[in-house]
Every structure is written in C-alpha cells, then in structure tokens.
Amino acid sequence: MVIEEVKYWHIKNHQLFWFLNQEQIRQLCILANFKKAQKGEVLEFVQPGQHYIYLLKKGNLKVVQVDEEGNELIVDIIKQGELFGELESSGGKSNTYEYAQVLTDKVVLCRFSKSDFERLLLEFPQMALSYTKLVGLRLKKIQNRYSNLFFLKAKDRLVFFLKEWAESEGEKMEKGIKLTNYLTHKDIAQIICAARQTTTQFFNEWENEGVLHYSRKEIIIKDLHRLK
Amino acid sequence: MVIEEVKYWHIKNHQLFWFLNQEQIRQLCILANFKKAQKGEVLEFVQPGQHYIYLLKKGNLKVVQVDEEGNELIVDIIKQGELFGELESSGGKSNTYEYAQVLTDKVVLCRFSKSDFERLLLEFPQMALSYTKLVGLRLKKIQNRYSNLFFLKAKDRLVFFLKEWAESEGEKMEKGIKLTNYLTHKDIAQIICAARQTTTQFFNEWENEGVLHYSRKEIIIKDLHRLK
DNA sequence: TCCGATTTGTCCGCAGGCTTACACTTTTGG
DNA sequence: CCAAAAGTGTAAGCCTGCGGACAAATCGGA
Secondary structure (H helix, E strand, O other): OHHHHHHHHHHHOHHHHOOOOHHHHHHHHHHOEEEEEEOOOEEOOOOOOOOEEEEEEEOOEEEEEEOOOOOEEEEEEEOOOOEEEOOOOOOOOOOOEEEEEEOOOEEEEEEEEHHHHHHHHHHOHHHHHHHHHHHHHHHHHHHHHHHHHHHOOHHHHHHHHHHHHHHHHOEEEOOEEEEEOOOOHHHHHHHHOOOHHHHHHHHHHHHHHOOEEEOOOEEEEOOOOOOO | OHHHHHHHHHHHOHHHHOOOOHHHHHHHHHHOEEEEEEOOOEEOOOOOOOOEEEEEEEOOEEEEEEOOOOOEEEEEEEOOOOEEEOOOOOOOOOOOEEEEEEOOOEEEEEEEEHHHHHHHHHHOHHHHHHHHHHHHHHHHHHHHHHHHHHHOOHHHHHHHHHHHHHHHHOEEEOOEEEEEOOOOHHHHHHHHOOOHHHHHHHHHHHHHHOOEEEOOOEEEEOOOOOOO
C-alpha cells in the first residue's frame, strides 16, 4: 500500500523523481515523515530553525500570508503532488506571518528535512536541475499573477483565475466545465486580491447571465467564452 | 584584463561560481559571448528557440513587460553581477511581450547558451544547488512585491522600494544616504505599480518636508525614518 | 433536530489614485 | 547651438472597488 502510494506520487512528480529507482524512492520514503490532516486544520509549516520540504500527496491546501493588520492573502493553492514549504517561506525579514490550511476533506502529506533534500540534489544533479526548473516555473507563475494585478481589473483577474483553474482541474461535461469546488468566495477573493463582496458580485452577475453556476460543492462554467 | 574582469565577476557571484577553479572560469569565459551596449539600447533577450542565460557584468538594466494595450511594467532591475534571461522569460502563453533596456551609461554583459549552462550545472552539483537557491531567492523577492501590491498603498510601496534600494546600493554620507540615480519618475512608477504623476507627487511632498532630495543624477535620503 | 458559526447576497458611501490635460524644464542629438 | 524629445510639476474629475453594515441562507456539530 505504501509502495502503491509512492508509485503514484512518483508519477505525479515525474519531473522531479524521475531519476530515482525503486530502491531510492523507498529510501526517500523512509526519510519522509507522513502526516494526515482534516479539513480546516492549520499547519504551521515555517517553524524557525526547522527547515522542511513538504510534498502534498492527497488533497488541497492554501498557503496564507497575514500582515500586521490581519489582512490575509492567499499566496498559493497547493494541489495533489505539489511540493511546498521552503519555496514559499517569506523573505524572513518582514512582519508577515504565514500558515497553511487544509481545504479538502482530508489531506495526506509527507516531509523531509531541507538538508536531506539537499543531499539528494547533490547526489543526483539531474534532479537538482529538475527542481530548479520547478522553482523557475513557480517564479513565472507568480510573475504572471503580479503583472495581472497591475494590468487587469478585478473582474478580469477573476476570469483569469477561473480559466486557469478550469485548465488544471476542470472536467469537461455536456453542460460545461465542472470544477469540484473547495474554495469559498472569501478564498477566491484573497487569491485574486479583491474584496469578498466584489467577488460575490461578479459571480452573481454571471449567474444571472447564465454563463456560470457557483455552489459550495462545484462550479459549472457553462460558457467559457462568455465569461467576461 | 579579461582575467581581471572575470575575477571581479567571480567575486560578485561567489554563490554561484565558487566551485570553479581558474581554469574552469577561463573555460566558461570562452564559452561566453561578450557584448557592450549603450544607454537606452533595447535588448530583445527572449528570442524564441534561442535560450540564453545572461550575466550582467557592468551597469544596470531594466526588464520590462508590455501588455496588449501598451502598458509597461518593470519586472526587474538587473544590477551588476546578476543573472537574467531564462529566469525572467514570461510564461510563454500570454500576450505580453518582454524586453530589456540599458539604464546606465554603458553596460557589459555576456551570455551562454542554456544547454551549456545546464551541462555545467550537471558537472558541478554544488553549483546546481547554489543556482537553485538563487532562483529561490528571486521567487521570494517577487512574492514580496506581490503581497506589497496587495497590502500596501502606493506611497508605502514607494517607501519600501526606496529602502530596499538604499540597502542594496546606498552610500552612507553625513548628509544622509546617497543613491546614484539611473531611474526616472516613470521608471520608478512602473516598478512600484503606480502612475507617474502619483510618484512625482510623493517625491515632491518629501522634498518639501526636507526628508529627501531627488535629482536625475542622485537621490539623497536625508532621513530614512521620516520617509513615510 | 436545533443552535451557532460560517458563507453568501446586497446596498452604498467614500477615497485612493488613474486619466487627462498642459505648462515648464532639462537633456540629447544633429 | 538650437530644435525636438524626454522628463518633471500641478490640478481637477472620475471610476473602481474597498469597507462597513446587516439580512438571509447554509452548514456542521452536539
């Protein structure tokens, strides 16, 4: 069962764990610490002094940044098979605090210490290269979000976000594209950098126009092109 | 002379080129393509199909992103000794176009092909690790700018930018901190994501309060703490 | 099944800062 | 050395969308 899971994980992360053979994966698996968590649970993954890399094996979670006034911003949504932790940890200096929270019913994740991970990267340079590309990809993604925040208005940012979501997790059906929903209006607002009320408004406009249906369980995008 | 320059460059980039000996540096130097450019010159560094990594040896330049309406955003300021190119190239999909422009009187840069660079990283895993950390650092930096754009108002973003600049290139003097200026109000506006007029206004407020002096050649921050 | 908590719906005033518009100043290049 | 271009100063109007306020709906747990 554990090996089964590892196999799965291995597939999801081919770009990174490609170069390891079964034995090495098994070894990494021993290194790794497994953990389960329930919906809503908060994971404080940036303990000072303790540096871990996390791999989300099952479920989804959000990485939230809080400033001194208590304003929250969702920095990233971590999906099945994605790495997080070291990468996200904020610059250190600032007065913002960061935590992760479970969005789906349950979540399975494992972690390995930063130093173990680095040892692995040194042993398998090919893997270091893959890892670098992975980080580079995130850099591009965030850079995209950044320029969107400047170039686009709130509504267009929401459209952008929904299209991206549809692309990565959407399921095509006769009635449109179905997204299994694990986000509230508030969550989405914090992702696209808007007020919750503004987000609600846009959703309702689309609901009335009949191009989208939002519910807590799922979102149906009936017509992607009319989404604007 | 060339070796002198390489030595210098080596120092500036210790985190990356640490592990190479003189011979290897010389070799990299042969691999590399040198180029000089004048102030104002535009470098189209993202040719499709051609993947290069650039190292800025001397001077400063800005990386600009342009959207379909012609709005410009400065994605990054590249300073002496910094790498750019592959890292910055936008996600590919979008309809934004990117270019670099020389800010200082003259600029010296060299480039090596992505594949040569990757070969080097594979040969020196320690270097791959350093490079990974470098990319990670940029990720953090951009993530910081992103959350600033959400949490902070325009004026505070300008303060943040100036403080950062002062930290990286400021020169302490009796009259305050001196910054050799290579940016116009427009440039700064495009960095902090504000309108040019807004930026001008803030500078003038500070000028009147006597906490800062702006000119095209230099910026003197007389009192960092009163800058708000 | 019921109660409290969370999420969603709606309205509206207010403000930050973008736009437009133009005058003035400094730099650059022929 | 002069004209054109680039950069700076200043002001007014307008618009997006934030924030507060509350009601209604939905969920989750005891």
